[in-house]
Amino acid sequence: MNVSWEAEADLVVIGGGVAGLTAARTASLRGLRVLTLSKGGPTDTSTQYAQGGIAVVAPQGDSVDSHVHDTVEAGAGLCDIDAVRSIVEGGQAAIAALTDLGAVFDLGRDGQISRTREGGHSTRRIIHAGGDATGAEVQRALNAAGLPVLFGAAALRVVTGPEGVCGVVAVSDNGFGVVHTPAVLLATGGLGQLYAASTNPPGATGDGVALALWAGAAVADLEFVQFHPTVLFTPGGVGRRPLISEAVRGEGAKLVDSHGDSVTAGVHPRGDLAPRDVVSRAIAARMRALGTDHVFLDARHLPGFAQRFPTITASCLAAGIDPAQQLIPVAPAAHYQCGGVSTDTYGRTAVPGLYAAGEVARTGLHGANRLASNSLLEGLVVGERAGAAAAERLGVRARITEIGSWTAEFAERAVVQQAMTEHASVVRDGDGLAHALERIEAEIGTVTVPDPGSGEGRPPASDVVSVPGAAGLTDSRGVMQSEPGVAFGDAGESVSVWARHLRYVEDAALTVTARALLRAAAVRAESRGCHTRSDHPDAVDAQRHSTIVRLDPRGGFDVSAMPAATAVVCVR
Numbered sequence: 001m002n003v004s005w006e007a008e009a010d011l012v013v014i015g016g017g018v019a020g021l022t023a024a025r026t027a028s029l030r031g032l033r034v035l036t037l038s039k040g041g042p043t044d045t046s047t048q049y050a051q052g053g054i055a056v057v058a059p060q061g062d063s064v065d066s067h068v069h070d071t072v073e074a075g076a077g078l079c080d081i082d083a084v085r086s087i088v089e090g091g092q093a094a095i096a097a098l099t100d101l102g103a104v105f106d107l108g109r110d111g112q113i114s115r116t117r118e119g120g121h122s123t124r125r126i127i128h129a130g131g132d133a134t135g136a137e138v139q140r141a142l143n144a145a146g147l148p149v150l151f152g153a154a155a156l157r158v159v160t161g162p163e164g165v166c167g168v169v170a171v172s173d174n175g176f177g178v179v180h181t182p183a184v185l186l187a188t189g190g191l192g193q194l195y196a197a198s199t200n201p202p203g204a205t206g207d208g209v210a211l212a213l214w215a216g217a218a219v220a221d222l223e224f225v226q227f228h229p230t231v232l233f234t235p236g237g238v239g240r241r242p243l244i245s246e247a248v249r250g251e252g253a254k255l256v257d258s259h260g261d262s263v264t265a266g267v268h269p270r271g272d273l274a275p276r277d278v279v280s281r282a283i284a285a286r287m288r289a290l291g292t293d294h295v296f297l298d299a300r301h302l303p304g305f306a307q308r309f310p311t312i313t314a315s316c317l318a319a320g321i322d323p324a325q326q327l328i329p330v331a332p333a334a335h336y337q338c339g340g341v342s343t344d345t346y347g348r349t350a351v352p353g354l355y356a357a358g359e360v361a362r363t364g365l366h367g368a369n370r371l372a373s374n375s376l377l378e379g380l381v382v383g384e385r386a387g388a389a390a391a392e393r394l395g396v397r398a399r400i401t402e403i404g405s406w407t408a409e410f411a412e413r414a415v416v417q418q419a420m421t422e423h424a425s426v427v428r429d430g431d432g433l434a435h436a437l438e439r440i441e442a443e444i445g446t447v448t449v450p451d452p453g454s455g456e457g458r459p460p461a462s463d464v465v466s467v468p469g470a471a472g473l474t475d476s477r478g479v480m481q482s483e484p485g486v487a488f489g490d491a492g493e494s495v496s497v498w499a500r501h502l503r504y505v506e507d508a509a510l511t512v513t514a515r516a517l518l519r520a521a522a523v524r525a526e527s528r529g530c531h532t533r534s535d536h537p538d539a540v541d542a543q544r545h546s547t548i549v550r551l552d553p554r555g556g557f558d559v560s561a562m563p564a565a566t567a568v569v570c571v572r
Contacts, residue, residue, distance in 0.1 A: 002176065004177060009032075011181060011184075012035050012167075014036075019357035019359075019383035020036060020357070021142035022380055022387065023357060024147045027390050035181075036150065037150050037153045037179075038150070040152075042139075046200055047135045047138055047189075049135055052128065053127050055377050068084050068085050072367070075369055076539070077367065078367035080364025080365070087377065091377050094380035098380060113127050119270070119272075121372065128247065152172050153177070154170060155168050163182075163352060163398075165184050167400040169400070183393040185347065185387070187383065188208030188211070193206070196417045197237060199335045205510050209337075209516070211509075212351075212356065214512075215351055217350060219362065220549070221338055222513075222547070223531050224339050225334060228243050228246075230279075230332075243333075248299055249273055251308065275371070276335075277369045277529055277532070293331060296329055299324075342362050343361045357382040358383065408449050408505065408508035410444065410508040411507070424521060430535050433521050434522065436514075444511065449504055526540040545562060
């Protein structure tokens with residue numbers, strides 16, 4: 001491999017959303033040299049699109065016990081209760097740290113932080129910003145902290161050795177690069193691009209799950225993909241779709257079908273504010289019964305809708321719908337991965353030096369179904385802890401001494417998305433899951449990354465090599481950095497090389513993630529949380545456990561069970 005650029009860091013963060021940037025800031029404040037790699041730009045994150053808010057215990061009429069109870073109830077028997085309590089208890093301190101960075105949350109008429117209620121919550125504990133632009137405000141505050149981020153750089157492999165992690169191989173429009181580091185944090189977000197339509201940005205291609213599996217880590221609860229019940233429906237709409245936040249229902253909007261009848265009446269005591277899996281199943285059942293492809297959200301009676309929900313209003317108006325005068329057409333779409341890389345509540349995996357935080361991680365908080373607005377909470381709390389935990393790797397000698405090519409297996413993205421959308425969506429069955437897996441594996445091809453003609457060898461002998469064409473890449477601590485929005489390198493052939501390899505790696509990540517998810521879903525012969533099997537409609541107590549997936553040395557899949565409420569055993 002011809003290495004075009006090289007760097008050293010005490011911690012490499014892969015991903016520039018809430019968990020990644022929180023970890024990077026925490027580690028930097030502790031004196032670690034931190035480099036964040038982001039394959040997109042400053043706002044190409046799932047955090048940016050989070051509308052509803054952050055679930056954090058309210059000062060009156062609420063308690064840690066109440067928030068824990070609601071989370072565990074939504075998690076349908078698979079939450080790690082100790083992990084839930086630990087993360088919930090860290091919420092108020094995490095919000096204080098975020099406001100210290102300059103994040104501004106909406107205030108009520110009394111001058112106190114305004115709170116709303118969302119599905120599965122027993123009280124109004126969701127704080128929000130910009131009405132329905134909480135994620136954008138969180139992303140703005142973290143971006144403004146001025147952390148070193150290398151935009152337009154995708155991680156290809158986490159390299160390990162006898163002492164665990166020793167570096168990262170990446171690609172940018174300047175070619176292939178290596179970062180020598182004893183600690184890597186995966187904060188890559190979700191896997192929404194497994195499906196034809198989702199609320200996730202285009203970069204949500206399961207990268208973190210794939211990187212973890214390739215590095216020898218385990219993933220858990222991958223079969224639990226949450227489908228947001230109310231995503232704006234437009235005929236033929238694919239790709240990232242605007243969601244209609246649960247907070248709209250929290251403020252009093254009602255789900256109705258084409259006849260004007262309630263969708264959730266008699267389904268759950270909380271009606272339209274039932275947990276998301278319940279509401280998504282109710283919508284899917286009503287659509288099947290009526291032969292339609294969407295239902296409606298009636299918000300016409302809500303005063304000041306445009307002021308409270310400006311982002312949603314803009315999305316609706318762009319689709320030709322005035323929510324003050326018309327019903328909003330909605331349908332479920334892939335939204336959030338409840339499982340992921342198996343970690344403790346400090347982001348540690350079983351691979352020394354490999355950490356994960358945010359949506360990519362499985363801490364035990366979500367169980368079989370995420371409680372609304374617990375995601376930003378988890379990203380803030382566990383991101384901060386993982387950034388601090390990375391200091392335990394200081395002093396570990398980490399250097400990549402040889403890099404060769406490797407073969408990546410992938411199916412075309414359209415094949416994966418069609419198979420997953422048809423057979424692994426809100427409602428599944430064993431035959432469909434088997435067919436999806438068979439279809440994907442029948443279409444698998446291979447690509448050598450990097451191309452065989454690019455050569456192999458050792459990285460350059462120098463400790464730090466600046467990326468060609470970029471100014472100010474090395475700071476006083478020898479860590480590459482950039483100004484927000486700066487892309488490295490000149491346009492030309494190098495950009496096409498970057499784009500080609502990025503597509504290969506993303507498709508390989510989607511493929512290995514889909515294969516792992518389908519296997520986990522197939523062995524879970526029950527319905528629990530957001531995993532619904534039409535051929536096994538009831539929960540089975542004997543399956544009240546997490547499903548673990550690893551890659552074996554030959555690249556095959558090893559599927560096993562981990563008892564519920566058991567944290568992963570981690571190595572420091």
